[in-house]
Amino acid sequence: MEVAERPNWGFCDLCIDRGFDFKTLSSIKKLNYNTIAINTYVPEAEDEPKKKKKKAEQTKEKKDYIPAPPEIPADLQRNSKLNILQRVTIEFSESAIAHKIHQSENIKKYDIIAVLPRTSQAFQYICTTLDVDIITFDPQSRLPFRMSRKLYGQAVERGIFFELMYSPAIRDSTSRKNIITTAHTYHAVGRSKNIIVSSGAANFLQVRDVHDVINLGFILGLKSNESVQVIRNNTWKLILKAQSRRCGKYYVEVTQMELDENKTSD
Secondary structure, three states: OOOOOOOOOOOOOEEEOOOOOHHHHHHHHHOOOOOEEEEEEEEEOOOOOOOOOHHHHHHHOOOOOOOOOOOOOOOHHOOOOOOEEEEEEEEEOOOOHHHHHHOHHHHHHEEEEEEOEEEEEEHHHHOOOOOEEEEEEOOOOOOOOOHHHHHHHHHHOOOOOOEOOHHHHHHHHHHHHHHHHHHHHHHHHHHOEEEEOOOOOOOOOHOOOOOHHHHOOOOOOOOOHHHHHHHHHHHHHHHHHHHHHHHHOOOOOOOOOOOOOOOOOO
């Protein structure tokens, strides 16, 4: 019986846009990454005027709020040395989103669940109740509310991580200022606990080598050892937390060992 090897998560970039050209995906390995996550972004639905619909129409329109993750080509999965995970990022303003998430069948197909809160009420709900892995913010705009030290601490206690994305900073000076401001807010409010740094890249040119990202940490208010932690140790913890969310909490992992038939018993 063949036994699957434990993945070497190594250095991780847990936010690669699903529009990324999969033909160039394997090149990320050359930048010293071992693990990536393909991100599917779900924008907040706009409110529409409610109209009475016939029962047949209601049944027909039952659609999963969360889209299915993109299919990874079989040859890429087979030949690539990267660990490829699936991530979804859900934008919302009200706690009512929880019903749509729980009703979704597609949500089960994702390895990592991230959320983008638009209001302080949404942020509070995430930190205290919603079972997710990452809190992220839109780098194209400033933080939409004042962050509470108490809520930040509750999120950390629940194993939720806070994300900083650097590729928008490469493209736009406004995003660069917002990302630096958000990073310093994380430090002031939560001493930069449970931070991860991802690219958010839409193409290969927007991904930076691991060592460049470590150096970038200085601008984000991180010490050199903290920079290594946010793209390696913290991402490992996040992946394990996401696995426990999907499978239930566990303390021991049991792996079946393959017996060597050439060995003779005493």
